[in-house]
Amino acid sequence: MNQQSQSTFPKFGLLIGLVVMLAAVAGVIVVLQTNPFGEQGSGLPESFDYDLAKYRKIDPALIGYQQTGEIALAMKEPRAVAVGPEDRIYVAGDRAICIFAPDETKLSRIALDDQPQCLAVGRDGGVYIGMKDHVEVYDPSGTRIADWQSLGDRAVLTSIAPAEQHVFVADAGNRIVWRYDTNGERLGRIGERNEKKGVLGFVIPSPYFDVAMAPDGLLRVVNPGAHRIRAYTVEGEEETPLEWGERSIGIEGFCGCCNPAAIAILPDGRFVTGEKGIPRVKVYGALGNFECVVAGPETFAPMPTSTEETRVPHKLKVIDLAADSEGRIFVLDPDARRICILEPKKEDSK
Amino acid sequence: MADSDGKIDRRTFVGNIVRAGGAIGIGGAAVALAAAKGRLGDAVWQIDPDKCIACGNCATYCVLDPSAVECVHNFAMCGYCDLCTGYFEPEPNALNSGAENQLCPTGAIKRKFIEDPYFEYTIDKSLCIGCGKCVKGCSAFGNGSLFLQVDHDRCAGCNECSIAVACSSRAFTRVAAGDPYLLKGREGNG
Ligand code: SF4
Ligand code: SF4
Ligand code: SF4
Numbered sequence: 001m002n003q004q005s006q007s008t009f010p011k012f013g014l015l016i017g018l019v020v021m022l023a024a025v026a027g028v029i030v031v032l033q034t035n036p037f038g039e040q041g042s043g044l045p046e047s048f049d050y051d052l053a054k055y056r057k058i059d060p061a062l063i064g065y066q067q068t069g070e071i072a073l074a075m076k077e078p079r080a081v082a083v084g085p086e087d088r089i090y091v092a093g094d095r096a097i098c099i100f101a102p103d104e105t106k107l108s109r110i111a112l113d114d115q116p117q118c119l120a121v122g123r124d125g126g127v128y129i130g131m132k133d134h135v136e137v138y139d140p141s142g143t144r145i146a147d148w149q150s151l152g153d154r155a156v157l158t159s160i161a162p163a164e165q166h167v168f169v170a171d172a173g174n175r176i177v178w179r180y181d182t183n184g185e186r187l188g189r190i191g192e193r194n195e196k197k198g199v200l201g202f203v204i205p206s207p208y209f210d211v212a213m214a215p216d217g218l219l220r221v222v223n224p225g226a227h228r229i230r231a232y233t234v235e236g237e238e239e240t241p242l243e244w245g246e247r248s249i250g251i252e253g254f255c256g257c258c259n260p261a262a263i264a265i266l267p268d269g270r271f272v273t274g275e276k277g278i279p280r281v282k283v284y285g286a287l288g289n290f291e292c293v294v295a296g297p298e299t300f301a302p303m304p305t306s307t308e309e310t311r312v313p314h315k316l317k318v319i320d321l322a323a324d325s326e327g328r329i330f331v332l333d334p335d336a337r338r339i340c341i342l343e344p345k346k347e348d349s350k
Numbered sequence: 351m352a353d354s355d356g357k358i359d360r361r362t363f364v365g366n367i368v369r370a371g372g373a374i375g376i377g378g379a380a381v382a383l384a385a386a387k388g389r390l391g392d393a394v395w396q397i398d399p400d401k402c403i404a405c406g407n408c409a410t411y412c413v414l415d416p417s418a419v420e421c422v423h424n425f426a427m428c429g430y431c432d433l434c435t436g437y438f439e440p441e442p443n444a445l446n447s448g449a450e451n452q453l454c455p456t457g458a459i460k461r462k463f464i465e466d467p468y469f470e471y472t473i474d475k476s477l478c479i480g481c482g483k484c485v486k487g488c489s490a491f492g493n494g495s496l497f498l499q500v501d502h503d504r505c506a507g508c509n510e511c512s513i514a515v516a517c518s519s520r521a522f523t524r525v526a527a528g529d530p531y532l533l534k535g536r537e538g539n540g
Binding site for chain 2: 037038039041042043044045047048049050052055200203204205206225226247249250255256257258259276277
């Protein structure tokens with residue numbers, strides 16, 4: 001009996017040890033297979049992937065510009081860029097306007113009481129600054145000379161275009177362009193929805209609604225939700241035949257729900273457009289024919305929208321554009337807090 | 351939807367507050383609801399929508415199948431776009447509800463014409479598995495009005511949420527059971 005139990009006991013102990021070891025190994029395998037920390041991904045089939053990588057790649061043959069300069073901005077939140085007389089570069093952000101010479105040296109700074117949303121510079125050097133609900137005007141020396149009346153709580157000013165005798169102010173909140181005289185008197189509204197007359201109005205899903213004066217004397221207004229650019233006389237009459245734009249994620253069109261987010265006009269009347277979502281800057285002919293890419297997503301700091309990540313609503317940073325009398329293009333890259341200066345590639349560098 | 355006592359059920363309640371743009375008034379009503387359930391002071395799991403990157407793990411790591419995580423839509427933030435990038439594939443053939451044009455693999459998003467050129471998008475919760483694909487599409491181009499939340503009608507209230515363990519963005523957080531949703535656009539939350 002004794003002998004028998006002595007010989008069974010070690011075997012039994014060995015068996016228990018083996019079972020415990022196997023269980024431990026099985027446990028480790030199960031843990032590894034179940035991937036509790038999620039490092040091996042969701043395991044969802046490919047149909048659940050959302051991938052814009054192929055749309056982000058730009059054919060190098062389509063890129064007609066190269067970066068020739070850069071202005072680093074000492075601003076936390078740069079918002080807008082504009083070009084004024086003598087090709088001086090104006091940047092709005094934080095609570096200030098910074099002014100740079102064409103050679104990128106800093107000239108001066110205008111301190112503001114609040115965060116600017118947009119800006120434009122008139123031919124006389126007057127600086128028009130769009131706050132959330134009103135326009136402030138500064139003379140070339142940086143002295144505030146006018147504070148236009150508030151446009152109310154709904155107003156979200158996004159762009160300003162000064163002309164000879166008018167100033168046009170894009171208001172994404174009210175979905176119209178305000179027409180002012182240069183003294184700040186409101187003369188009218190452009191593009192208001194009027195169902196009886198079959199006017200759909202501007203479609204502005206997010207607060208990116210740009211305007212610019214073209215050398216042909218017509219105002220250009222982006223209708224972002226329709227992916228179109230409209231033309232208006234300074235009296236506010238629409239020039240329908242001059243409307244252009246195509247909705248497409250392909251390079252020749254405007255991508256996403258609403259684009260372009262920004263436009264600028266070259267001295268010869270051609271258009272520069274900037275898109276959000278897939279940050280890309282392109283040049284179109286004066287009639288809207290696609291010409292070339294100025295810069296693609298690889299040029300810009302990754303923006304929340306360019307990484308397909310969710311983001312804090314209404315705090316999206318989007319590129320802004322301006323062009324000088326030489327045809328140089330200025331792109332505000334807000335996340336990198338810099339202005340990229342781009343010029344057409346020379347024949348031999350293509 | 352009202353139950354036999356005339357009370358609004360929790361699912362409808364959440365739907366309504368999200369529909370209304372979410373934020374205003376949720377506090378008091380949700381606390382009252384939680385008090386009625388006797389859970390006031392308890393904490394439950396929820397997703398911080400500003401930290402979530404819609405990685406897909408919410409669909410597969412929940413102990414429940416389908417997951418307790420679902421997409422919600424804050425209508426107050428939505429642009430009612432014709433081309434909704436949360437609804438359509440990046441390169442749709444046409445802007446219609448053809449299955450080949452839809453981004454959601456389960457067909458959980460419904461598109462309804464409102465007035466020219468605006469459309470409303472609603473989530474059919476019975477079809478949504480919380481994969482986050484539409485969230486990515488909406489955030490990539492749009493206003494980010496689609497986002498993920500743990501549906502507390504369904505969540506089992508695990509002590510250790512297995513999605514929270516697998517969430518590389520640390521988007522899962524404990525919130526008061528009396529105020530269990532973190533809605534975008536809400537004060538202090540974006
Ligand atoms: S696991 Fe985290 S990051 Fe991924 S979808 Fe869920 S909450 Fe978002
Ligand atoms: S794409 Fe995914 S998260 Fe969005 S509604 Fe469909 S199943 Fe839900
Ligand atoms: S607590 Fe449990 S049931 Fe709720 S979401 Fe997490 S894993 Fe799913």
